[in-house]
Amino acid sequence: MVNRLPIEARGVSYAYAPGHWAVRNVDLDVPAGARIALLGANGAGKSTLLLLLSGAEHVCHGEILLHGSSAERSREGLRRWRREVGLLLQDPEDQLLAPTVEQDVAFGPLRGGVEEPRARQLVERALADMAIPHLATRPVHELSLGEKKRVALAGLLVQAPAVLLLDEPAAGLDPGGVRALREMLDTLARAGTAIIMATHDVDFAYEWASEVCVLFQGGILARGEPAEILADREMLTHASLEPPLLLEAALAVGGPSPFPRSRPEFREWARPTRRIAL
Amino acid sequence: MHVHAPLDHIAFSNAWRTRSPIDKMTFGGGLLLLASVLPAMPWSAAIFAAAATATLAGARIPVRAWGRFLAPQIGFLSAAALPLILGAGWERAAAVWMRGVAAAACMTLLAMTTPVPDLLLAARRARVPAVLVELAFLVYRLIVSIWELFERLRLGLDLRLRGGKPSLHAASLSAGNLLTRSIQKARRVERGASLRGLEGFPMLTPRARTSRAFLVSAVALQASLLAAAILFRSRFPW
Numbered sequence: 095m096v097n098r099l100p101i102e103a104r105g106v107s108y109a110y111a112p113g114h115w116a117v118r119n120v121d122l123d124v125p126a127g128a129r130i131a132l133l134g135a136n137g138a139g140k141s142t143l144l145l146l147l148s149g150a151e152h153v154c155h156g157e158i159l160l161h162g163s164s165a166e167r168s169r170e171g172l173r174r175w176r177r178e179v180g181l182l183l184q185d186p187e188d189q190l191l192a193p194t195v196e197q198d199v200a201f202g203p204l205r206g207g208v209e210e211p212r213a214r215q216l217v218e219r220a221l222a223d224m225a226i227p228h229l230a231t232r233p234v235h236e237l238s239l240g241e242k243k244r245v246a247l248a249g250l251l252v253q254a255p256a257v258l259l260l261d262e263p264a265a266g267l268d269p270g271g272v273r274a275l276r277e278m279l280d281t282l283a284r285a286g287t288a289i290i291m292a293t294h295d296v297d298f299a300y301e302w303a304s305e306v307c308v309l310f311q312g313g314i315l316a317r318g319e320p321a322e323i324l325a326d327r328e329m330l331t332h333a334s335l336e337p338p339l340l341l342e343a344a345l346a347v348g349g350p351s352p353f354p355r356s357r358p359e360f361r362e363w364a365r366p367t368r369r370i371a372l
Numbered sequence: 373m374h375v376h377a378p379l380d381h382i383a384f385s386n387a388w389r390t391r392s393p394i395d396k397m398t399f400g401g402g403l404l405l406l407a408s409v410l411p412a413m414p415w416s417a418a419i420f421a422a423a424a425t426a427t428l429a430g431a432r433i434p435v436r437a438w439g440r441f442l443a444p445q446i447g448f449l450s451a452a453a454l455p456l457i458l459g460a461g462w463e464r465a466a467a468v469w470m471r472g473v474a475a476a477a478c479m480t481l482l483a484m485t486t487p488v489p490d491l492l493l494a495a496r497r498a499r500v501p502a503v504l505v506e507l508a509f510l511v512y513r514l515i516v517s518i519w520e521l522f523e524r525l526r527l528g529l530d531l532r533l534r535g536g537k538p539s540l541h542a543a544s545l546s547a548g549n550l551l552t553r554s555i556q557k558a559r560r561v562e563r564g565a566s567l568r569g570l571e572g573f574p575m576l577t578p579r580a581r582t583s584r585a586f587l588v589s590a591v592a593l594q595a596s597l598l599a600a601a602i603l604f605r606s607r608f609p610w
Contacts, residue, residue, distance in 0.1 A: 205569060
C-alpha cells in the first residue's frame with residue numbers, strides 16, 4: 095500500500111551542541127488536513143522540530159519522510175522539500191526577502207518558473223485570501239508585525255504547500271487578526287493542507303487543533319485529542335503549561351461532555367441548564 | 373512598533389512614487405547635466421528652482437523634509453567654498469557653490485522620489501549583471517533591518533536614561549549590542565533565504581510605465597533652459 099502521509103518524522107533527534115539534545119527521538123505522523131498543535135514551554139524543542147520538518151536543519155538521527163519517501167538534501171531534493179513544506183518563522187521579518195509586498199509574494203512562483211502574468215494572478219489571489227490586497231505595493235519594512243505575518247503567509251500559500259508549519263503564528267496579533275488567522279487555517283485544513291503549529295497558547299490550541307502534542311525537553315510527553323490531553327493538569331504542570339481556560343471552567347462547573355472548545359460553544363453548552371449566569 | 377529611515381519612507385510615499393524611474397532620471401539627470409555645463413549665474417538658480425518646484429509641488433514632498441535633507445549638503449558645499457574664496461576669488465567660489473547647490477537639488481529630487489528597489493529594478497532592466505543587482509537587494513534589506521534595530525536600541529537607551537545624555541560607556545555598549553544583533557539578524561535572514569530556496573532573485577516587472585507627456589515636458593524644459601543660455605550668451609558668458 096502506498097504511504098500517502100504528506101510528512102512523517104521517524105526517530106528524529108537533533109543537538110545544537112554535542113550532548114545538548116534539543117529534539118529527542120520524535121515520531122510524528124501527519125495526515126493530510128491534520129491540525130496539530132505542538133505545545134511546550136520555552137526550550138521544549140517546538141521551533142527546532144519545525145526547522146527539522148522544514149529541512150532548514152539537518153537531523154542528527156532518524157529521518158523525515160515526504161509522501162512516504164525519505165526527504166533528500168540534494169539540490170533537487172531540497173527544492174521539492176521547499177515546495178511541499180512551508181514554514182512561517184516566529185519573526186516573519188527573517189523570511190521576507192523582497193523590498194515590496196507583491197515582489198515578495200511573487201518570489202516563490204517566479205523562482206518556480208511560473209510566467210509573470212500567471213504569477214501576478216497568483217499573487218493577487220494570495221493577497222486577497224490574506225485580506226491584504228491594499229498592501230501590494232508597500233515596502234515590507236514599513237508593515238506592522240501582524241501585516242508582516244500575513245505577507246509571509248501569503249508568500250507560503252501562493253505555492254500551495256502540502257504541509258504548513260507555523261511557529262507561534264498568533265503571537266503579536268490582535269484578536270481580529272487571530273480570528274482571521276484561525277478562519278484561514280480552517281479553510282486550508284479543509285482543503286487538505288496539513289498544518290503543524292508550535293505555540294504556547296493552550297487556549298488557541300484547544301480551540302483550533304484536531305490533535306495536540308506536548309513537548310518536554312525535546313521529547314513528546316503526550317499526544318492525542320485536545321480535550322483529553324489538555325485536561326491532564328498534572329502532566330501540563332510538569333511541562334510548565336496550564337489547562338485552557340474554557341476547559342478548566344467547564345470542568346469546574348461540571349456538565350455533559352463533549353466540553354465546549356470555543357466561546358460560542360461554551361455559551362451554547364452553558365445555556366440549557368443555566369449553569370452560569372451569562 | 374515599526375520604524376524606518378525617513379528618506380526611504382518619503383521615497384516610497386511621495387506623489388511620484390508610481391512614476392517610472394526613467395521619467396525621473398530623465399528629468400533630474402537632464403537638469404543635473406545642465407547644472408554642470410551652463411554658466412552658474414543665473415542658470416544654476418533656474419535649475420535649482422525647477423528641481424525644487426518638481427520636488428515640492430510635483431512630488432509633494434514636505435518642505436521641512438526637503439530642507440532637512442538638502443541643508444547638510446548645502447552646509448558641506450559652503451564649507452568647501454570658503455577656502456576657494458581665498459584661492460580663486462569670490463566670483464569663482466560663488467559659481468562653484470551655485471552649481472553645487474543646483475546639482476544637490478537635482479540629486480535630492482531623484483533620491484526623495486525614487487526608492488532604492490525601483491532604481492535596482494531599473495538597473496536590472498538596463499542589463500546590469502543580475503548577481504550585482506541581487507546582492508544590492510539583499511544589502512538594502514539588511515540595511516533597512518539594521519536601521520530598525522538601531523532605532524529600537526536608541527529608543528531603549530532613551531527610555532532607560534529618561535531623556536538624559538548617554539555616557540560614552542552606555543553609547544559604546546549600545547554600539548556593541550547593535551553589532552552583535554546585526555550579525556544575529558544577518559544569520560536569521562540567511563536561514564530565511566535558505567528556507568525559501570534563494571537561488572537568484574526573480575522579480576515582477578514594475579507596473580510604472582514611462583509617460584510620453586512627462587518625458588516631452590521634461591526635455592522641453594531642459595531644451596528651453598539650454599536655448600535661453602545660448603540666446604543670452606553675450607550677457608551671461610560661458
